[in-house]
Amino acid sequence: MNPVSAPKPATLHDVAKAAGVSLITASRALGNPGVVSKATIEKVQAAVEATGYIPNRLAGGLKSKRSLMVGGIVPALSVAQFLPTLEALTAELATSGYQLILGQTSYDAAQEESVLDAMIGRQPDAIFMTGLVQSQKARDRLRRSGIPVVESWDLSDRPVDMLVGFSHVKVGSAVGGYFLGKRWKRIGIASGDDHRARMRRDGFQTTLGREVPTVFVPAPSSLELGRRALGELLDKEPKLQAICCSSDQLAHGVIVEALARGLRVPQDLAVCGFGNADFGAHTVPSISTVHVDGAEIGRLAARLIVARCKGEVIDQPVIDVGFRMIERQSTAI
Amino acid sequence: MNPVSAPKPATLHDVAKAAGVSLITASRALGNPGVVSKATIEKVQAAVEATGYIPNRLAGGLKSKRSLMVGGIVPALSVAQFLPTLEALTAELATSGYQLILGQTSYDAAQEESVLDAMIGRQPDAIFMTGLVQSQKARDRLRRSGIPVVESWDLSDRPVDMLVGFSHVKVGSAVGGYFLGKRWKRIGIASGDDHRARMRRDGFQTTLGREVPTVFVPAPSSLELGRRALGELLDKEPKLQAICCSSDQLAHGVIVEALARGLRVPQDLAVCGFGNADFGAHTVPSISTVHVDGAEIGRLAARLIVARCKGEVIDQPVIDVGFRMIERQSTAI
DNA sequence: CTGTTAGCGCATTCAA
DNA sequence: TTGAATGCGCTAACAG
Numbered sequence: 001m002n003p004v005s006a007p008k009p010a011t012l013h014d015v016a017k018a019a020g021v022s023l024i025t026a027s028r029a030l031g032n033p034g035v036v037s038k039a040t041i042e043k044v045q046a047a048v049e050a051t052g053y054i055p056n057r058l059a060g061g062l063k064s065k066r067s068l069m070v071g072g073i074v075p076a077l078s079v080a081q082f083l084p085t086l087e088a089l090t091a092e093l094a095t096s097g098y099q100l101i102l103g104q105t106s107y108d109a110a111q112e113e114s115v116l117d118a119m120i121g122r123q124p125d126a127i128f129m130t131g132l133v134q135s136q137k138a139r140d141r142l143r144r145s146g147i148p149v150v151e152s153w154d155l156s157d158r159p160v161d162m163l164v165g166f167s168h169v170k171v172g173s174a175v176g177g178y179f180l181g182k183r184w185k186r187i188g189i190a191s192g193d194d195h196r197a198r199m200r201r202d203g204f205q206t207t208l209g210r211e212v213p214t215v216f217v218p219a220p221s222s223l224e225l226g227r228r229a230l231g232e233l234l235d236k237e238p239k240l241q242a243i244c245c246s247s248d249q250l251a252h253g254v255i256v257e258a259l260a261r262g263l264r265v266p267q268d269l270a271v272c273g274f275g276n277a278d279f280g281a282h283t284v285p286s287i288s289t290v291h292v293d294g295a296e297i298g299r300l301a302a303r304l305i306v307a308r309c310k311g312e313v314i315d316q317p318v319i320d321v322g323f324r325m326i327e328r329q330s331t332a333i
Numbered sequence: 334m335n336p337v338s339a340p341k342p343a344t345l346h347d348v349a350k351a352a353g354v355s356l357i358t359a360s361r362a363l364g365n366p367g368v369v370s371k372a373t374i375e376k377v378q379a380a381v382e383a384t385g386y387i388p389n390r391l392a393g394g395l396k397s398k399r400s401l402m403v404g405g406i407v408p409a410l411s412v413a414q415f416l417p418t419l420e421a422l423t424a425e426l427a428t429s430g431y432q433l434i435l436g437q438t439s440y441d442a443a444q445e446e447s448v449l450d451a452m453i454g455r456q457p458d459a460i461f462m463t464g465l466v467q468s469q470k471a472r473d474r475l476r477r478s479g480i481p482v483v484e485s486w487d488l489s490d491r492p493v494d495m496l497v498g499f500s501h502v503k504v505g506s507a508v509g510g511y512f513l514g515k516r517w518k519r520i521g522i523a524s525g526d527d528h529r530a531r532m533r534r535d536g537f538q539t540t541l542g543r544e545v546p547t548v549f550v551p552a553p554s555s556l557e558l559g560r561r562a563l564g565e566l567l568d569k570e571p572k573l574q575a576i577c578c579s580s581d582q583l584a585h586g587v588i589v590e591a592l593a594r595g596l597r598v599p600q601d602l603a604v605c606g607f608g609n610a611d612f613g614a615h616t617v618p619s620i621s622t623v624h625v626d627g628a629e630i631g632r633l634a635a636r637l638i639v640a641r642c643k644g645e646v647i648d649q650p651v652i653d654v655g656f657r658m659i660e661r662q663s664t665a666i
Numbered sequence: 667c668t669g670t671t672a673g674c675g676c677a678t679t680c681a682a
Numbered sequence: 683t684t685g686a687a688t689g690c691g692c693t694a695a696c697a698g
Binding site: 354355356357358361368369370373392394395396397398 | 667668669670673674675676
């Protein structure tokens with residue numbers, strides 16, 4: 001099928017022969033040039049060009065115990081929330097020669113375990129998790145594997161290892177405090193059914209000092225689900241003044257549905273989102289939200305990983321990146 | 334730092350000893366159970382449980398020449414267009430034990446080459462590309478590496494190897510034909526500046542039989558860029574009747590800006606997108622678009638890869654998944 | 667059905 | 683600064 005049947009990829013052996021040096025000298029010329037004479041390095045590099053040599057990292061990793069791979073685990077790739085994190089993580093790791101192996105859990109603890117096992121078998125130098133490790137079994141396995149782990153997008157009393165995140169309860173409190181300041185009485189919540197969204201809801205309700213009518217929607221949230229959620233909330237509470245949403249996608253849907261029903265936003269219904277998605281600043285009305293620097297989470301995680309793999313001591317293995325509320329038109333009343 | 338310093342992960346050697354069989358028998362019990370007696374398999378599995386053994390796929394891959402890894406290359410993770418493809422690809426490959434290694438090119442040919450080299454060094458059993466391989470150098474390297482390649486999201490006269498995609502020129506023609514049928518005279522284009530969006534524009538203009546005023550925006554396209562694009566197009570052509578956009582994100586932005594300027598959509602301005610993003614069916618007005626089954630592209634690619642890796646003959650290495658126009662409110666006039 | 671032998675390609679010991 | 687030997691953990695061959 002392949003027209004040019006592969007003429008056997010060159011190995012380091014071929015490079016060494018072509019350069020007229022020993023195998024190990026060739027190896028050092030490429031991997032540890034400081035220890036080799038300049039002339040030899042040049043010979044070896046010429047031989048690399050001539051042979052089209054590409055190092056076999058499987059073999060290198062087997063011996064050196066450094067695979068230069070990092071496992072990255074997400075619930076699902078389609079969760080827009082995590083994309084900037086993954087993108088920054090991948091890019092930052094690439095600058096140090098690491099590549100990311102992707103795993104998806106589908107929000108399922110059993111799948112999380114199996115995907116982690118598959119990862120561990122690949123001997124990654126570290127594992128990055130969006131969110132916290134769910135199952136206790138998986139936590140134990142990770143600990144025993146000795147692989148550095150970075151959990152993210154959350155805080156925890158007992159992280160598996162390192163952590164870059166923020167407090168969802170505090171986010172909920174902050175939004176709750178903002179709502180209190182506006183003196184809205186009839187309030188509703190449209191929330192994803194995942195753990196982190198529930199934590200934000202908890203913080204929100206605690207600060208308001210009462211339970212708030214809530215509609216839960218399945219992940220991943222979307223404009224469509226936001227529209228439906230508003231309908232259901234209005235059924236529960238026809239005179240709603242304000243809605244707190246667990247994502248900007250939901251908030252957008254709530255706004256679209258509100259406008260379609262002839263409600264003015266924010267005059268008749270104020271709406272707040274979460275995540276500071278790219279579109280939120282440019283819709284009409286623009287969407288008030290909570291900004292979290294997802295890309296920064298990815299960059300910081302990458303730096304922790306690289307530092308740890310270099311054997312450096314990490315004096316701050318848990319980083320709280322915080323968040324900030326952004327008031328836009330959808331709540332500006 | 335890790336509280337429990339790893340007590341040396343168990344190897345197959347440990348499992349064999351615990352099970353009282355030879356190394357290779359343990360290997361077969363796990364990897365090729367059909368050839369081993371039931372009693373032995375049970376003994377080995379018990380030993381696996383007892384030791385907490387996780388196979389080292391680096392070592393296995395080195396010997397067997399099957400790494401069970403597939404390289405996946407995207408311009409950037411944040412290009413929403415490709416997410417369903419990647420998600421389906423990853424999930425489908427996982428069912429056969431393969432995992433995806435991620436690479437990002439940032440739409441840059443040099444980076445494409447370097448990321449491909451990094452991939453090849455990891456000995457993936459196949460490489461999946463969103464789009465076609467850009468640089469000739471990279472094409473040659475891939476061919477010589479002998480690694481199965483699936484290009485996607487496009488068609489080509491001379492694919493590197495396998496291909497799952499569709500014709501962007503035909504998409505443009507189809508939308509052009511649709512516009513012709515509506516008898517709109519004053520038409521504009523808001524287009525991404527990438528190769529595939531340009532191909533669609535070419536097809537569109539060819540079918541219309543003339544050049545069409547165009548605003549190009551940088552990737553990744555967004556609602557914000559759509560709003561700006563409409564402004565620029567109206568500067569060029571104040572009495573625009575219809576706009577063809579290279580993505581639903583752009584179309585959405587164009588619509589938002591149009592409504593903000595007091596234009597009715599579609600009565601004053603008709604707008605068509607591309608990609609059938611999830612929100613397009615639920616905005617007001619809903620967005621006419623071209624549907625491409627991105628998830629199906631991922632699934633088909635995964636099946637091609639798995640089949641090829643099994644040594645099966647691929648009788649159809651190039652698959653055209655086609656597309657279909659979806660008329661919604663934004664052009665229903 | 668099971669075991670023995672021999673490497674996969676490279677980097678970490680050592681020694682020169 | 684360079685080289686020779688050794689083995690990482692596993693599996694493809696062959697034998698029994």
